[in-house]
């Protein structure tokens with residue numbers, strides 16, 4: 001049975017790689033953010049604004065527990081998922097966990113063009129964004145490193161790179 005959790009910071013490639021990886025392994029793909037959006041008929045952005053972050057995190061944990069029951073699945077979490085409650089332990093107890101480790105400069109380049117999709121990053125200048133990423137990585141690293149595997153997802157900028165990363169991830173996990 002395959003149950004793999006992809007974790008890492010925003011822009012690390014959890015969604016992109018998860019989707020391509022699931023297609024390669026011919027198993028369903030679940031992106032936790034998308035799952036939540038479908039379940040609540042609201043965007044992550046709306047849920048953040050309406051409920052506040054603390055309440056979003058509770059809902060996210062509940063949904064994590066729900067999707068962790070599925071079998072033969074690739075699950076991409078949100079960037080913050082491993083860093084709240086006992087979520088990291090929970091994922092380690094329910095499947096294989098991967099930390100998509102990406103250099104902060106690459107994260108910055110990816111995220112500066114996509115801040116409007118991510119409520120936490122909205123309205124930041126380039127310098128604020130750089131500082132925010134560095135600060136968040138420092139705080140979140142202790143959680144991310146608890147994942148069983150670490151994978152460099154710094155090369156996802158073309159279809160070819162994504163396909164190459166999928167093959168590397170396959171051999172790392174032995175699937």
Ligand SMILES: Nc1ncnc2c1ncn2[C@@H]1O[C@H](COP(=O)(O)OP(=O)(O)O)[C@@H](O)[C@H]1O
Pocket residue numbers: 008009010011012013014015016017076079110111114156157158159
């Ligand atoms: N089709 C694509 N072509 C080129 N680059 C892409 C494509 N899809 C994603 N990427 C790159 O991968 C990055 C990671 O995005 P995403 O998978 O949404 O990260 P996460 O889910 O970890 O927040 C994007 O910012 C972009 O640089």
Ligand SMILES: O=C(O)C1=C[C@@H](OP(=O)(O)O)[C@@H](O)[C@H](O)C1
Pocket residue numbers: 008009010011014015033044077078079080081118119120
């Ligand atoms: O890092 C975070 O706290 C968040 C990351 C997002 O997911 P992605 O990492 O897929 O962008 C999403 O869950 C929400 O905006 C909060």
Ligand SMILES: [Mg+2]
Pocket residue numbers: 014015031033076077078
């Ligand atoms: Mg994502």
